[in-house]
Amino acid sequence: MGTFVAQSENTKGSKRQPYKPMAEINVTPMVDVMLVLLVIFIVSAPLLSTGVEVNLPEAVTPNLPQDNRALTISINDKQVVTLQNVPVELTNLAARLKAVSDSNPDVRIYVRADKTLSYGIVMGVMTEIYKSGLRNAALVTDTIGRR
Template identity: 55%
Template sequence: MGASLQPRGGGGSRPRRRPMSEINVTPMVDVMLVLLVIFMVTAPLLVTGVDVDLPRASSPSLDQDNTALTVTVQGDGRLFINQTEVPLSALAARMDAITGANPDARVYVRGDEGVPYGRVMAAMGALYDAGYRRVALITQPPSGAAR
């Protein structure tokens, strides 16, 4: 009445299965491809800033500084720090709040081609009065110039 638990075909025990040690990477690759597509679609939307027509000038290009702040003077005279609008009277206080009153912070000034020169200089003067000495003007290269 007893049942035999031995495999057919001769004695010996059946080899034990070892756990699979490889990782299935197919789901991870699928997720990474989806994330890649999402970033490719959203990245161009993130670089939009304040719309301004920069004047053209032949000048050497500056080293890229990812920590620099950009002060923009738009065509209608409005001021922006990065993409946030600020009045001229609050420019120094807002810059001090952003940089922690660090006078060595790099500041780029973008002035619209149609804005009066005095408006751009008023913004630069406010920055200078606040102690910012590393201020640079941003222009576009002349037409047909190599970048």
């Protein structure tokens, strides 16, 4: 006796196609995630631009190696500006720094300002540094807990 295999009318005489995986990417979930991220950024962007009261002179940073060739500009609480511990008028600072920048344009400048000074005074000194052509300036801060 033989084995009888029944075929349905639909497949009678037709060849079965091998299974092909679907090669489509469903982008709907990705668009949903992107829209949620967009809403989060839109809501949080105004919060980043609002001013937060900070005390800039203190920072948690490692001590950098000392550079003996660097210049130090200090501003004390009486707004006296000194260049390498020699008092200098703010109006003459750019000219003095220009003489240095002609011989060494890559000299590093450390600006040490008393924390009680207003931001505008420190920015005035930074402007004079910029006018002199020097671009490698850094603000010196005190490490938290060092006192």
